[in-house]
Amino acid sequence: MVIPDIRKDPITGGYPHPEGYGIESYGHLGGCYREKGRRKRIEDKGAGRKIEKDVNEMDRRSTIGICIGLVAIILIAWMVEMNVEKPSVILPEPSPEVVEQKGTGVVTVGYGWSTRDEPREAVEEAVSLLKKGLNGKSPDYVLLFSTAGYNPNEILREVKRLLPAAQIYGSTSCLGVLTKDGFHVGKRGSLALLAVSSSEITFGVGGASLDELPPREAGKKAILSAIENAKKDGKPKLVLITSAPGKEEEILLGVEDVVGKDVPIIGGSSADDDISGKWRQFANDKVYSNGVSLTAIYTDLNIGWAYEAGYLRTENMGSITKAEGRVIYEINNRPAAEVYNEWTNGVISEKLKTGGTVLSETTYYPLAKIIRGKGGEIHYLSIHPLSVELPESSLTVFANVEEGDDILLMHGNWELLLNRAQATPYNALVNGNIPKGEGSFGIYTFCAGTMLAIPEEERPKIPLLISNSIGDVPFIGTFTFGEQGFLPGVGNRHGNLVNSMIIFSRVK
Amino acid sequence: MNRKRTIFIKVLSSMVSMSTIAGALILLISIGEQTRTVEKGLIEENLLLARIAARSIEAGYLAHRWPFEALKQIDESENILFWWIVKPDGTIYLANNVEMWGKKVGKPPPDIDEPVINDVFYKKMGERIKLIIHPLDIKEESGEQWMLYMGVSLKSVVAARNDVIITSIGFFIIVIIVASLLSFYLAKSLTKPLRDLTEGVNAISKGNLDHIIEVKSEDEIGELTVAFNKMTNDLKEYRAKLEESRSILERKVEERTKELQSRVDELERFHRLTVGRELRMIELKKKIKELEEKLKSNEPYKKPESD
Numbered sequence: 001m002v003i004p005d006i007r008k009d010p011i012t013g014g015y016p017h018p019e020g021y022g023i024e025s026y027g028h029l030g031g032c033y034r035e036k037g038r039r040k041r042i043e044d045k046g047a048g049r050k051i052e053k054d055v056n057e058m059d060r061r062s063t064i065g066i067c068i069g070l071v072a073i074i075l076i077a078w079m080v081e082m083n084v085e086k087p088s089v090i091l092p093e094p095s096p097e098v099v100e101q102k103g104t105g106v107v108t109v110g111y112g113w114s115t116r117d118e119p120r121e122a123v124e125e126a127v128s129l130l131k132k133g134l135n136g137k138s139p140d141y142v143l144l145f146s147t148a149g150y151n152p153n154e155i156l157r158e159v160k161r162l163l164p165a166a167q168i169y170g171s172t173s174c175l176g177v178l179t180k181d182g183f184h185v186g187k188r189g190s191l192a193l194l195a196v197s198s199s200e201i202t203f204g205v206g207g208a209s210l211d212e213l214p215p216r217e218a219g220k221k222a223i224l225s226a227i228e229n230a231k232k233d234g235k236p237k238l239v240l241i242t243s244a245p246g247k248e249e250e251i252l253l254g255v256e257d258v259v260g261k262d263v264p265i266i267g268g269s270s271a272d273d274d275i276s277g278k279w280r281q282f283a284n285d286k287v288y289s290n291g292v293s294l295t296a297i298y299t300d301l302n303i304g305w306a307y308e309a310g311y312l313r314t315e316n317m318g319s320i321t322k323a324e325g326r327v328i329y330e331i332n333n334r335p336a337a338e339v340y341n342e343w344t345n346g347v348i349s350e351k352l353k354t355g356g357t358v359l360s361e362t363t364y365y366p367l368a369k370i371i372r373g374k375g376g377e378i379h380y381l382s383i384h385p386l387s388v389e390l391p392e393s394s395l396t397v398f399a400n401v402e403e404g405d406d407i408l409l410m411h412g413n414w415e416l417l418l419n420r421a422q423a424t425p426y427n428a429l430v431n432g433n434i435p436k437g438e439g440s441f442g443i444y445t446f447c448a449g450t451m452l453a454i455p456e457e458e459r460p461k462i463p464l465l466i467s468n469s470i471g472d473v474p475f476i477g478t479f480t481f482g483e484q485g486f487l488p489g490v491g492n493r494h495g496n497l498v499n500s501m502i503i504f505s506r507v508k
Numbered sequence: 509m510n511r512k513r514t515i516f517i518k519v520l521s522s523m524v525s526m527s528t529i530a531g532a533l534i535l536l537i538s539i540g541e542q543t544r545t546v547e548k549g550l551i552e553e554n555l556l557l558a559r560i561a562a563r564s565i566e567a568g569y570l571a572h573r574w575p576f577e578a579l580k581q582i583d584e585s586e587n588i589l590f591w592w593i594v595k596p597d598g599t600i601y602l603a604n605n606v607e608m609w610g611k612k613v614g615k616p617p618p619d620i621d622e623p624v625i626n627d628v629f630y631k632k633m634g635e636r637i638k639l640i641i642h643p644l645d646i647k648e649e650s651g652e653q654w655m656l657y658m659g660v661s662l663k664s665v666v667a668a669r670n671d672v673i674i675t676s677i678g679f680f681i682i683v684i685i686v687a688s689l690l691s692f693y694l695a696k697s698l699t700k701p702l703r704d705l706t707e708g709v710n711a712i713s714k715g716n717l718d719h720i721i722e723v724k725s726e727d728e729i730g731e732l733t734v735a736f737n738k739m740t741n742d743l744k745e746y747r748a749k750l751e752e753s754r755s756i757l758e759r760k761v762e763e764r765t766k767e768l769q770s771r772v773d774e775l776e777r778f779h780r781l782t783v784g785r786e787l788r789m790i791e792l793k794k795k796i797k798e799l800e801e802k803l804k805s806n807e808p809y810k811k812p813e814s815d
Contacts, residue, residue: 070529182606415577423572458576460606465574468601468609 106507107198107301107440110134111474113179115186119150122186123158126193133474139163139195141203141295143443144170144282145177145478148272149189152280152287159193160285166195167205167229169295170282171242171270171478174448176459178477180467183460194441194476201504202298204230207283209291215247218292219254222283226296227258229284235259236296238303238502240443241267242281243292245481248494249400251292252484259296261491266305266500268445268480279481301440302505304432307485309382309498310412310420311366316343317408323401326386327394328367331407335393340367340385343409348388355390363453364413366497367397370406373489381487382410384449384496398482398496417450418458420499422465428501429470437471442503444477450497451479470503516699523691524684531683535676539669546668550587551625551638554660557582558623558642562656565593566645574602582658589630589637589659593644596652617641617655630659637661701729705736717744 110133112126130139142163146155152172159168176185177192184190196203206225208218223239230236236259243251248269255265272278283293297303318339322330331339341348344365348358368380386396401407425444429436444466451459466475483498561582564575582588583604593602598612618624623642630637638660646654704721711719717740723733 067525070525070532413577415575416573418576419573422574426572455580458580461576464606464609 106200107196107504108134108137109194109196109441109474110139111179111192111194111441111476113177113181113184113190113192115184115190117186117188119154119189120158122150122189122191123155123162123193126191127159127162130193130195134195134197137197139166139197141196141201141205142166142168142170143194143476144168144191145173145476146170146191147174147176147186147189148172148278148280149186150191152282155191156282156285156287163195167203167295168282168284169203169205169240169242169293171268171293171480172272172278172280173478174271174451174481175273175479177479178444178446178463178466178475180463180474182463192476194443194474196441198440200299200301200508202230202232204228204232204236204296204298205284205293206296207281207286207288207291207293209288210244210247210251211290215250215292216254216257219251219294220257221254222251222292222294223255223258223296226294230296230298232296232298234298235263236298237263238297238305239263239265239267240295240297240502241265241292241484242270242294242480244279244281244288244290245269245271245398248482248484252492252494255294256492264305264486265492266307266445266485266502268447268478268484268500269482271448271479271481275481299504300508302432302434303502304428304430304434304439304505305486305500305502306424306427306431307483307487307495307498307500308420308424308427309366309368309380309410309495310416310423311368311380311382311410311497312412312416313368313380314343314409314411317370317406320401320403320405320407323403323405326398326400327389327396328401329392329394336395337388337393340365340395340409348385351388352393355388357387358385359387359449360453363449363497364411366410366412367395367407368410369399369401370408371487371490371493373487375489377489379487379490379493380408380410381493381495382497383407384447399494414454414458418454418461418465420450421446421462422469424499425466425469425501425503428503432503432505434503434505436469437473438506439470439473439503440506442466442470442473442475442501444475444499444501445483446477446479446499447483447497448479448481450499466501470501473503475503515702516695519695519698520688520691523694524688527687527691528684531680531687535680538676539672542672543665543669547638547662547665550660550662550665551640554585554587554638554658555623555625555640557585557588558640558656558658561591561658562642562644565656569644569646579604587661587664589633589661590657591659592657594655594657596648596650596654600657601654613657617653617657619653620655628659633661635661635663697725698729701725701733705733708736708740712740712743717747 110130112129112131114122114125114129116122116125142159144155144159146152156168176183177190178184179192179194184192204226206222206227206229208221208225210218212218213221226239227236239255239259241251241255252265256263259265270279270281277289279289281288281291281293283291318332320328320331320336321333322328328336330336337348337352340362341352344362347361347365351358351361362385366382366384368382371379371381373379381399383401384398386398388394389396421444425442428442429439446462451462454462463475463477466477467473482494482496483500484492484494485498485500486492561575561578564578568575579591579602582591590608591604592600592608592613594613594617595601596617598614598616600608600611600613603609618641620641620643623640626639626641628637628639629635640656640658640660642656642658644654644656648654701721701724708719708721719740720737721733723730723737
C-alpha cells in the first residue's frame with residue numbers, strides 16, 4: 001500500500017493528520033490518523049517499508065475472534081460434559097398384540113372379546129375374533145362372560161344370531177372379563193366369548209329359575225336339562241356352574257342329587273359391578289336374573305382343575321357356637337363380630353359401633369371353615385364376612401355355616417391374591433397331568449372381592465400370570481361373587497375369596 | 509472522542525471476555541461435576557434397589573410367589589422406568605408393564621456374576637437411560653441364569669443439572685456483572701492517564717509547553733507521566749534557549765548589517781568618485797582625440813571656448 005506523503009512532527013516524532021488535526025503517536029512503529037471517520041494505523045516494518053491497517057476493522061475482527069473462541073470453548077466443554085455414548089443394548093418396544101390362535105389338536109377353540117359400548121358391536125367384534133381360531137368350524141359350545149353394563153338380553157340375542165348352532169353358557173362378571181389377550185375393562189362394559197368345536201367333548205347346557213323353584217330343585221332341574229341337552233347317558237365328567245348369589249349350597253345339593261358327590265362342580269356365582277342385583281345367568285336362549293346355569297361336560301380328554309383360596313393360616317381359631325344360614329352369631333360363645341375384631345387386631349372396630357358392610361375391610365382376613373376329608377386330609381374353605389349386624393354383633397358371611405363348624409382366621413395381601421393367578425392354573429395342569437402348553441382351553445374363575453383388592457394397575461397381570469403357567473393356551477375368565485369347587489375327599493363346596501381353574505388337554 | 513471509546517472498549521471487552529471465558533469454563537466444569545455426582549448417587553441407589561429386588565425375586569421364585577408388592581414399590585420409585593425378569597433366551601418373563609411380557613430383549617442377557625450397568629437409549633421414552641442388569645439365582649436346567657433388568661431414568665439427573673445450571677447461570681451473571689464493573693474501573697484507570705497524556709500532546713502540538721499533567725499513580729503510567737512532564741519541561745527550556753539564541757543572532761545580524769551598510773555607503777561614495785573620475789577621463793580622452801584629429805586634419809587651431 002502506498003504511504004501517504006505526510007511529514008513527521010518535528011517535536012513529537014508522530015505523524016500529523018494530513019488535514020492538520022489530531023496526532024496519535026506510536027513511537028518508532030509509526031502512528032494513527034483518521035480518514036473518513038475510520039482510524040488507520042501505520043506500522044513501520046523497517047527498511048523504509050510501512051503498512052497501513054484499518055484499526056476499526058482490526059478491533060471488529062478481534063471481537064469476532066474472541067466471541068468465536070468463547071463459543072467454541074463452551075461447545076467443546078458442553079460436548080465433553082454431555083458424554084454421549086452409544087447404546088450397547090437394544091431394548092424391545094411394545095408392539096400390538098397379534099392374535100394368532102393355534103390349532104388345538106382334537107379340540108378347535110376360538111376366543112374373542114370386546115369393550116365396545118354398543119352390545120351389538122361388542123358381540124360382533126368378539127365373534128369375529130373368535131372365528132379366527134375356529135378355522136371355519138361351527139362351534140358346539142360357547143362360554144359367554146359379560147359385565148352387567150350391557151343389556152344381557154341383547155347380548156345373548158346377538159350371540160345366538162351369530163353362532164346359532166352353539167349351546168351357550170355364561171354369566172355376568174364384576175368389572176371386567178379375562179382372556180388370554182388380557183384383562184378387558186370397557187367404559188360401558190366388556191365381554192368375552194370362547195367357543196369350542198370338538199368331537200371329543202360333549203357339552204350340555206341347562207338352566208332353571210330360582211324364582212320358580214326352591215334352590216335345590218332348581219339345581220336338579222338345571223342339571224337334568226343340561227344332561228338332556230348333552231344327549232349323553234351317565235354322569236358327566238365335570239359340571240360348570242353359575243347362579244345368582246345367595247343359595248349356592250342348596251343348588252349344589254340339587255346337582256349332587258343327580259350326578260352324585262364325586263363329580264366336580266366348579267364355577268362361580270354371577271356378579272355385577274356394585275352388588276345391586278344386576279347379575280345374570282345365560283343358559284342357551286334364556287337369561288336368568290335369579291337362576292342357575294349349568295354345563296354338563298362329557299369327554300375322555302384330561303381335565304385338570306384347581307380350587308384354591310391362597311390365603312395363609314393364622315393361629316386364631318375357634319368353633320361356631322351359634323349360627324343360622326349365613327349368619328354367625330357366636331364364636332366360642334361370644335359375639336362373632338367381637339371375636340373376629342379381636343382376631344384381626346381391630347379391622348372392624350368402627351363397624352362394631354355402627355354396624356354395616358365390612359367387605360373391603362375383611363378381604364385380607366377371611367374366615368375359613370376347617371373341613372376334614374374322608375382320608376383325614378384337612379381343607380380350609382374360606383368365607384368372606386359381609387357385614388356386622390347390631391345389636392347382637394353377629395357376622396353375616398357369603399357362605400352357609402353351621403353350629404359346630406371349626407373356623408380359623410386367615411390372612412393375605414394383594415400380592416398373595418395376585419400370585420394365585422399363577423399358582424392355581426399351574427396346580428390345575430398338575431392335577432390334570434397336562435403338560436404346560438398342551439391344554440386346549442381353560443376356564444378361570446376369580447373372586448371379585450379379591451380382584452378388587454388388587455391394585456388396579458396390577459390387575460392386567462392376572463391373565464399374563466395364567467399364561468405363564470399354562471403356556472400358549474386360550475382361556476376365558478370371570479370375576480364372581482362366590483365360588484364353587486370340589487374338595488377331594490369332601491365333595492363340592494361353596495366358598496368365598498377363592499379362585500379356580502379348569503383346563504382341558506389338547507389330545508387324548 | 510472515538511479514540512477514547514475504542515481504547516476503553518478494547519480494554520473493557522478484553523477483560524469481560526476473559527472473565528466470561530473463565531466463568532463459562534468454571535460453570536461447565538461445575539455443572540459436569542455436579543451431574544456426575546448426582547448420576548453416581550442415582551446409580552448406587554438403584555443398584556442397591558436392584559440387589560434388594562433380586563433377593564426378593566429369588567425368594568419369591570423358591571416360594572412360588574412373586575414379590576409383586578416389593579416390585580410395585582420399585583416400579584413406583586421416581587427413577588425406575590421398568591423392571592423385567594428375563595430368561596436366558598432373552599424372553600421377558602415378568603415385567604412391570606404387561607405389554608412387555610413375552611417380548612425378547614435385543615440381545616440375550618450377558619453371562620455375568622455381578623451386576624452391570626449399561627448406557628442405553630430407550631426408544632419408548634425417547635431418552636438415554638441406565639440399564640442395570642442383575643444376575644438372579646434362578647437357573648434353567650442348562651445352568652443358564654435369569655436376569656433382572658432395571659431401567660433407570662436420568663431425568664432426575666437432568667433436572668438436578670438444570671437446577672445447577674440455573675443456579676450457576678445466576679451466579680455466573682453476578683460474577684460477570686462484578687467482573688464488568690471491575691473491568692470498567694480498571695479500563696478507566698488505564699485510559700484516563702493515557703487520555704491526559706494525549707491532551708498534553710495535543711496542547712504541546714499547539715505550542716503550549718506550560719501544560720503539566722497531574723501525576724496520580726506511581727505505576728508505569730505514573731512514570732510515563734513524569735517522563736512526559738520532564739520532556740515537556742525540557743522542550744520548554746530548549747525552546748527558551750532557542751529563542752535566546754535567535755535574539756542574539758538577530759542582534760548580531762543587525763550589527764553586521766549596519767556595518768555592512770556603512771561599508772556599502774563608503775563604497776558607493778568611492779564608486780561615485782571613481783566613476784566621476786573615469787567619466788572625466790573618458791571625456792578628456794575624447795577631447796584629446798578630437799584635438800588629435802583636428803591636428804591631423806590641419807585645421808586651424810581654435811582656442812577652446814572654456815576648459
